[in-house]
Every structure is written in structure tokens, then in C-alpha cells.
Amino acid sequence: MEVKMDAAALSAFLDDAFGQVAADFVVDHVAPMAVRVRMPVAERHLRPGGTVSGPSMFALADVAVYLAVLAMVGPKALAVTTSLSMDFMRKPEAGRDLIAECKLLKLGKVLAVGDVLIFSDGVEAPVARASMTYSIPRG
Amino acid sequence: MEVKMDAAALSAFLDDAFGQVAADFVVDHVAPMAVRVRMPVAERHLRPGGTVSGPSMFALADVAVYLAVLAMVGPKALAVTTSLSMDFMRKPEAGRDLIAECKLLKLGKVLAVGDVLIFSDGVEAPVARASMTYSIPRG
Amino acid sequence: MEVKMDAAALSAFLDDAFGQVAADFVVDHVAPMAVRVRMPVAERHLRPGGTVSGPSMFALADVAVYLAVLAMVGPKALAVTTSLSMDFMRKPEAGRDLIAECKLLKLGKVLAVGDVLIFSDGVEAPVARASMTYSIPRG
Amino acid sequence: MEVKMDAAALSAFLDDAFGQVAADFVVDHVAPMAVRVRMPVAERHLRPGGTVSGPSMFALADVAVYLAVLAMVGPKALAVTTSLSMDFMRKPEAGRDLIAECKLLKLGKVLAVGDVLIFSDGVEAPVARASMTYSIPRG
Numbered sequence: 048m049e050v051k052m053d054a055a056a057l058s059a060f061l062d063d064a065f066g067q068v069a070a071d072f073v074v075d076h077v078a079p080m081a082v083r084v085r086m087p088v089a090e091r092h093l094r095p096g097g098t099v100s101g102p103s104m105f106a107l108a109d110v111a112v113y114l115a116v117l118a119m120v121g122p123k124a125l126a127v128t129t130s131l132s133m134d135f136m137r138k139p140e141a142g143r144d145l146i147a148e149c150k151l152l153k154l155g156k157v158l159a160v161g162d163v164l165i166f167s168d169g170v171e172a173p174v175a176r177a178s179m180t181y182s183i184p185r186g
Numbered sequence: 187m188e189v190k191m192d193a194a195a196l197s198a199f200l201d202d203a204f205g206q207v208a209a210d211f212v213v214d215h216v217a218p219m220a221v222r223v224r225m226p227v228a229e230r231h232l233r234p235g236g237t238v239s240g241p242s243m244f245a246l247a248d249v250a251v252y253l254a255v256l257a258m259v260g261p262k263a264l265a266v267t268t269s270l271s272m273d274f275m276r277k278p279e280a281g282r283d284l285i286a287e288c289k290l291l292k293l294g295k296v297l298a299v300g301d302v303l304i305f306s307d308g309v310e311a312p313v314a315r316a317s318m319t320y321s322i323p324r325g
Numbered sequence: 326m327e328v329k330m331d332a333a334a335l336s337a338f339l340d341d342a343f344g345q346v347a348a349d350f351v352v353d354h355v356a357p358m359a360v361r362v363r364m365p366v367a368e369r370h371l372r373p374g375g376t377v378s379g380p381s382m383f384a385l386a387d388v389a390v391y392l393a394v395l396a397m398v399g400p401k402a403l404a405v406t407t408s409l410s411m412d413f414m415r416k417p418e419a420g421r422d423l424i425a426e427c428k429l430l431k432l433g434k435v436l437a438v439g440d441v442l443i444f445s446d447g448v449e450a451p452v453a454r455a456s457m458t459y460s461i462p463r464g
Numbered sequence: 465m466e467v468k469m470d471a472a473a474l475s476a477f478l479d480d481a482f483g484q485v486a487a488d489f490v491v492d493h494v495a496p497m498a499v500r501v502r503m504p505v506a507e508r509h510l511r512p513g514g515t516v517s518g519p520s521m522f523a524l525a526d527v528a529v530y531l532a533v534l535a536m537v538g539p540k541a542l543a544v545t546t547s548l549s550m551d552f553m554r555k556p557e558a559g560r561d562l563i564a565e566c567k568l569l570k571l572g573k574v575l576a577v578g579d580v581l582i583f584s585d586g587v588e589a590p591v592a593r594a595s596m597t598y599s600i601p602r603g
Binding site for chain 1: 204206230233239240241242244245248266267268269270271272273274275
């Protein structure tokens with residue numbers, strides 16, 4: 048399968064459709080059924096103690112799967128998350144960006160399933176994993 | 187089992203320990219192994235189209251389980267989410283607060299498990315469900 | 326909403342369509358968007374030490390949601406599980422049947438979501454919880 | 465980290481401790497933090513229509529993570545599954561073995577987290593994915 052939107056197209060789409068969060072995410076790399084998204088960690092993502100908040104990691108995983116689907120199907124703004132699971136395995140390291148490596152395991156007519164590993168930039172052991180199911184609107 | 191922190195104590199704890207998000211959550215009700223938490227929906231929680239964002243619903247479910255654990259074990263700031271699953275079932279209704287009804291299904295020495303249903307205030311069918319596991323630090 | 330298949334109809338359907346496992350499950354009760362299913366625990370469900378195996382509990386949760394959907398939509402044999410999460414919270418008590426209490430949280434045109442609590446018969450604290458999503462075939 | 469039990473040692477352990485299911489699983493390969501387990505599909509794993517049952521796939525994923533943990537920590541019989549999520553993405557192909565590729569993402573003192581992809585032998589697109597958390601008993 049071929050990629051319909053590259054990193055620049057996905058970034059432009061984010062800016063347009065989700066202006067209020069677009070600054071949180073940088074599309075690093077796009078490949079068939081896969082994207083890498085970076086979250087430059089800022090004060091607003093942190094919890095006391097300096098760790099990145101759960102909702103921020105959720106948002107990163109969610110946007111990564113969303114962009115991986117868009118990359119393959121083109122700019123349809125309407126896919127919605129229907130279910131997800133996450134495991135938080137290690138504390139993100141302070142002062143490092145978070146990197147989401149997303150693979151689409153399925154891209155069907157009705158449902159897409161993506162797997163995400165989240166890393167502290169430059170650290171080998173993953174911080175969290177997530178699986179997300181997106182419902183793709185008919186027609 | 188007896189409740190060790192009531193709604194006022196939980197609210198004070200939130201203000202103290204998580205000042206930057208405390209304004210997002212109101213502790214409506216506390217009972218043994220159960221809490222009800224309200225999220226007064228504001229502009230910052232919304233996505234284009236006026237629907238509440240996934241990360242906001244995640245944050246609500248997460249804080250509800252956290253507070254339900256604290257209510258039973260007292261003010262230990264350190265329990266951390268280890269895993270969770272969520273299903274998003276309906277769009278929240280615009281202009282209504284979200285209500286999280288949380289029940290603790292297990293409160294062990296090492297792990298606590300909580301179930302959450304999220305509703306648009308005044309609407310019967312749930313918007314989302316979540317299950318969260320918290321790890322409770324030893325000693 | 327009205328129930329289209331009662332306990333007797335669901336049992337007959339199980340016998341017909343899933344003869345090889347029908348003996349594992351007894352439909353105790355059917356209500357709108359809810360069923361209670363009993364698993365008479367036998368030697369084949371056990372692991373060393375006398376505890377019920379994970380796959381047996383999975384099977385019970387899965388069949389409970391399946392029957393809850395069938396009860397509402399009638400005898401369409403084709404709904405399939407697309408995703409699930411489970412938490413195992415306590416050891417089932419030896420020598421007691423398992424009881425699955427299932428509620429449908431959503432019954433859409435495309436997806437159904439059911440929540441299940443599994444109990445050792447007569448014991449208040451749940452053994453496990455599960456959430457299952459079924460895809461409902463079009464047409 | 466070094467592997468403490470190789471494929472032969474894991475197989476012998478399965479035979480010993482879980483004799484009644486050992487015939488369902490073949491340990492194909494063991495590496496640090498990873499195992500590959502094969503399920504020779506037999507009549508007892510099938511549902512009407514010839515597809516492998518959900519509980520059989522659950523059992524395969526569960527045993528794969530269990531064996532991956534054992535491979536690293538040695539023959540302690542007591543780790544238990546505490547939570548899991550699965551996505552069923554495609555029908556397994558009739559007449560082919562199932563292959564579980566398991567990676568341990570975390571092996572802590574209290575919890576281990578493993579990711580599993582299940583394939584029909586020789587087919588590239590995965591049939592299912594699973595994430596499992598095992599609790600590791602203290603001492």
C-alpha cells in the first residue's frame with residue numbers, strides 16, 4: 048500500500064484541523080502503515096515530580112494512530128477512537144522528548160487497529176505501550 | 187471498609203498536589219470503594235465540533251480511580267497507573283458536564299482495580315467506560 | 326428495548342450452533358441489555374492447584390456478551406469479537422460455579438460493547454472483569 | 465539479560481506443570497525477552513466454520529507471555545495473569561498452525577508486561593494481538 052499523505056501533509060492537516068494541539072506534536076517520519084511522532088515535552092505536560100502526565104501520553108498515542116490512518120486513507124477528518132488499552136511501564140526521563148512509534152496492524156473498511164510504543168528520546172526501554180482501535184466512517 | 191478521606195479532604199489534596207489540574211475536577215460524592223467526580227467542561231477540553239477530547243476523558247477516568255483509592259488508603263501521593271482500557275461509545279453532549287462514576291473492584295496490597303462509567307450529566311446512556319489498574323507502593 | 330430471545334431460546338441456539346461448548350454454559354437470566362450466565366465448573370476448566378483457567382474465564386465472558394447481543398438482535402450467528410480487556414482480580418473459589426453478570430453498554434449498528442463481572446457463586450467480591458467489543462455484520 | 469531456560473527446559477516445564485495443555489503448545493524459539501510458541505491447530509480449537517476459537521487464541525497468548533517470563537526468571541511456577549487486552553483482526557486461515565511472537569516489554573520485580581502478535585503460519589498479516597501483565601510473586 049502507498050502513503051497518501053507524507054509528513055508535511057500530515058503536519059499541515061494537524062495545524063488546520065486541530066490547531067489547539069498541533070504544537071504538541073511533530074511528525075518525524077511516515078512509511079506505509081507506520082508513523083513516528085515526537086512530543087516536545089513542555090511544562091504543560093508535566094505532573095509534580097517532573098514526570099509526563101498520563102493524559103499527555105494518551106494524547107500522543109492517540110494522535111500517532113490517527114495520523115497513521117490518515118497517511119494511508121487521505122485527509123478524512125472523521126475517524127474516531129472506539130477503544131484502547133495502555134500499559135505504563137517506566138517513568139519518562141525528565142528533559143527528554145517523547146517519541147511514539149506507531150504501526151498499523153489492520154486497516155479495514157470499518158476498523159483500523161494501531162500499536163504504539165512510546166520512548167523517552169534516546170532511551171531503549173519503552174515508557175508505555177498502547178493499542179488503539181479507530182472506527183472509519185462509511186462512505 | 188471505612189472511608190479515610192471524604193469529598194472535602196480529597197478536594198484539598200487535589201488542590202495541594204495537583205494544582206494545575208484541580209480546577210478540572212469536582213468531587214461530587216464519596217462512599218466506601220466508590221467516588222463520583224464531575225468535570226465542568228470548558229473550552230480547553232473540546233475538539234473541533236464541540237466534542238470533549240479523548241485525553242480529557244482519560245484524565246477524568248484516571249483521577250476518579252486515583253481519588254477512589256486515596257479515599258480508602260489515605261493521602262499517599264504515590265500510587266501510579268500501570269494499565270488501563272477504555273471504550274468510547276457515544277459522543278458527549280455539548281454543553282453538559284461529564285460525570286465519572288467509579289467503583290473499586292479490588293483494593294489489594296500491590297494493585298487496585300477500578301471501573302469507571304462516564305456520562306454526560308443528565309443523560310442515561312454512558313459516553314465511555316474505563317478500567318484502570320493502579321500500583322500501590324510498598325511500605 | 327425489548328428482548329427478542331429469552332433464556333430458553335438462547336440455550337437452544339447455543340446447543341445448535343456451538344454444540345461442543347454448550348454444556349459449559351447455562352443461561353440463568355435474560356433482561357433488556359443484560360444476561361446472567363453460569364459456568365458449572367468441571368475438571369476440564371481447572372489448572373493445577375484447582376483454580377479455574379484463564380481461557381475458561383475468557384470463554385465465559387465472551388459467551389455472555391455474545392448471548393446478550395443475540396438476546397436483543399435475534400439469532401444472527403455472525404457477530405464476532407473484535408477486542409477485549411480483562412482484569413483477573415481474585416482466585417475463583419474451588420468447588421463453586423462461576424457466574425457472569427453481563428450488561429450491554431452499547432448496541433449500535435456496527436459495534437456492541439458489553440461489560441462483564443465474573444463471580445464465584447455466592448461470593449460477593451468479583452473474580453474478574455471483562456469488556457468485550459463485538460462487530461455486528463451489516464445487513 | 466541472559467536466558468535461564470531454553471526451549472527444551474520450557475517444554476519440560478510445561479509437560480510437568482501443565483500436562484493437560486502441554487500438547488497444545490510447541491516452544492519454537494527462545495531469545496532474551498522473547499519467545500515464539502506454535503499451536504498445532506486441532507479439532508478441539510475450532511469453532512463452527514473452521515475458525516480457531518477466541519479462548520484458544522487467548523490461551524496461546526497467555527502461555528507465550530508466561531514462558532517468556534519463565535525463560536528469564538527460571539522455573540517459578542507462580543506468576544499469574546493480572547490483566548490483558550486483545551484485538552482480533554483477521555480470521556485465522558484454516559489448516560494452518562498459529563504462531564505467537566512474544567516480546568517482554570518489561571520485566572520488573574512486581575510486574576511483567578508482554579506483547580504478542582499471533583499469525584497463521586506462513587501468512588504475513590497478524591490474526592490477533594495481545595498484551596498481558598503478569599504479577600510476579602515476591603520472594
